[in-house]
Amino acid sequence: TTESRPKVEEMLADALSVAGSRWRQLNHPSGGSVDVPLLYSATRIGPDRIVAVGRDLRPMAELQQRLVEAQNSMERDYSRFRQVEMRYRLLFELSPDSLAIVEAGNLRIVDANPAARQRFETVGRKVVGRSFLDWFDEAGAESVQLLLSGVRAAGRGDNVRAHLADGGPDVLVSASLVRQDN
Numbered sequence: 001t002t003e004s005r006p007k008v009e010e011m012l013a014d015a016l017s018v019a020g021s022r023w024r025q026l027n028h029p030s031g032g033s034v035d036v037p038l039l040y041s042a043t044r045i046g047p048d049r050i051v052a053v054g055r056d057l058r059p060m061a062e063l064q065q066r067l068v069e070a071q072n073s074m075e076r077d078y079s080r081f082r083q084v085e086m087r088y089r090l091l092f093e094l095s096p097d098s099l100a101i102v103e104a105g106n107l108r109i110v111d112a113n114p115a116a117r118q119r120f121e122t123v124g125r126k127v128v129g130r131s132f133l134d135w136f137d138e139a140g141a142e143s144v145q146l147l148l149s150g151v152r153a154a155g156r157g158d159n160v161r162a163h164l165a166d167g168g169p170d171v172l173v174s175a176s177l178v179r180q181d182n
Contacts, residue, residue: 001027001035015042015050025057037061098171101178102132104152107145137163144173151175 004026014021021042027035037057045051092099098116100109112120112127120127120135132148133141140162150157159174 001029003027011040011042011052012050015044015052026054100127100132102148102175104148104177107132107148135165137165139163140165140170147173147175151177 007024007026011021011024011026023039023041025037026040027037030036038054039057040052040054042050042052092111092113095113096115098119099113100116101111102108103110109128109130109132117127133144136144143160143162147157147160155177157175159172161170162173163170
């Protein structure tokens with residue numbers, strides 16, 4: 001190809017010198033829209049004879065193309081993930097309802113929105129890290145624990161009414177299962 005001609009001249013000049021030539025990528029026109037990439041090195045084998053050895057780079061070019069496509073796909077997926085996470089965070093933060101993300105295994109609160117933190121945090125006692133059941137009196141905690149067990153087992157459960165531990169009103173508790181890392 002036109003852009004490979006200077007490389008060919010350099011390679012031949014190097015082959016005639018004592019040092020020999022280094023490997024160079026040269027492109028051959030293929031008659032189609034894509035040129036054929038080959039990696040060449042040339043060596044002098046006589047006073048006016050040069051041998052050029054080439055290796056087809058199409059398999060490597062195809063792998064590189066697939067890698068670029070995979071990276072682009074991952075970037076698109078990551079961008080979509082960031083947008084979904086941003087929307088979730090915005091809804092989570094702006095909701096007037098008390099919302100908490102609870103780890104299923106130990107019922108510890110992993111995250112809570114501002115409404116939940118305002119309602120349940122006290123001086124020296126943060127919401128995150130506490131047991132979710134601490135929010136409810138004994139009977140309410142049993143009802144909520146049954147709800148959460150049902151959600152873990154079946155993926156969903158019916159809402160329950162539970163009385164808050166601090167003497168607050170009865171509240172409606174609903175739960176949804178969200179899987180993360182299996």
